[in-house]
Amino acid sequence: MISSVRGLVLSALGSTVVIEVGGVGLAIQVTPTTALSLRQGTEARLATTLIVREDSLTLYGFPGADELAVFELLVGVTGVGPKSALGVLAVLTPNQIAHAVSAEDDGVFRKVSGIGPKTAKLIVLSLAGKLAVTTVASVSGRPVAGTAAAGVQAALIGLGWSERVAAQAVEETLAEAADPDQVGVASLLRLVLARLGPAQQASERRS
Template sequence: MISSLRGTVLSASGGTAVIEVGGVGFAVQLTPDHVLSLRVGDEAFLYTALIVREDALQLFGFSDREQLEVFDLLTGVSGVGPKSAIGVLSVLSPDDIAGAVAADDDAPFRKVSGIGPKTAKLIVVSLTGKLAAVRRPAPVAQTAGKPSSVADSVLVALVGLGWQERTASEAIADVIADTAETERDSVQTLLRLTLARLGPAQVTR
C-alpha cells in the first residue's frame, strides 16, 4: 500500500503530476487546484490512496489527511468511483462537503460532473454522521500580541518562513497527533518536527 509520497515534481498538468521518488516516477491523479500549486523541480509531499483494479493501478494524491479521509468515505458510497470522488474534491472542500451533508443538501454534489441526482442524494445519506471525525477545528485566533501556545508560536514561525497558514496549521496538527506529548512540549522541538514533515520551505507566491 502506498500511503504517501515525498519526492521531486517531474511534471504537473491537467489532473496529473509525476513525482520522482528514489529514481522512480509515480503518476498521481490530483485535483486541478492541487496540480496548479506544484512547481516542476520542487519537492512535494502527498498523502495517497492506491486503487487496485484488475486492469490498472491508480494512485490519487492529496495535500492533507482530511482530503484523503473524505476521498475514502466518498469511494465507499455505492456508485461513486475514485474519479468521481476526486471530481467532488475538485469542486468542494471537505468543509463544503461536511456542510452540505449536515444540511441534508444534495445540490452541491449535483453540480459535479458525473454525479447524478440519485448518486448525490446517496452521498448525503451515506456520509451523514461520518464527517465530524475527519474535520479539524480551525486554529484558535490570537487575541494578544504574543502567541498563546507552543503550537501558535510554531505557526507564527512557519508563516514567517513562507508557508501558507493553512498548510502550516495542518502540518502542526499532524505532528501533534503522531508524537508523544514530551516530544511536542517546546517550540524548538515542535518546529523541528513540523519542518521535517513539511520539507523545504516554500515562499508564498
C-alpha cells in the first residue's frame, strides 16, 4: 500500500497530477481544487491510497489525512466507486460531509454528479457515527458560509497566501455571491483568485 507520496510536481492538469518520486513519475487522481493548489516545479506531499482493480492500479491523492479517511469511508458504501467518492470530495469538505451526515441531509450528496437518491441515502446511513463535526470559523469569528469555503481556503494556503488573507478573501467573495451555498469549489476558487490578483499575491508572498 502506498500511503503517501512526496516529490516534484511534473504536471497538474484537471484531476490528474504527476509527481516524480525517485525518478519515477506517478500519476495521481485528485480533486480539481487539489490540482489547482499544486504548482509545476515545486515539491508536494499527498496522502494516498491505491485502488486495485483487475485491469488497473489507480493512485488517489489528498492534501490531508481527513480527506483520505472520508474517501475510504465513501468507497466502502454500496454504489459509490472511487470516481464518485472523489466527486463528493470535489464538492464538499470532510467537515461539510460530516455535517450533512449528522443532520441526515442526503440532499447535498444528490447534487454530486453520479450520486443518485438511493446512493445518497446510503451514504448518510453508512457514515452515521463515523465522522466528527468541527466548526470552520472565519477571521471575524463567524462561521464561514458556502459549501466550498474550507476547501478553497486550503487551496489558497497551498498556493502561498497566509491563512488570514485566504479566509478574508473567501469570506468577502461569498458575501457578494447571490447564493453562497450553491457555489462550487472550482468556481469559488476562480472568483477568489480573481479577487486577489497577481499583484496582491506578489505583495503577500513578499511580506
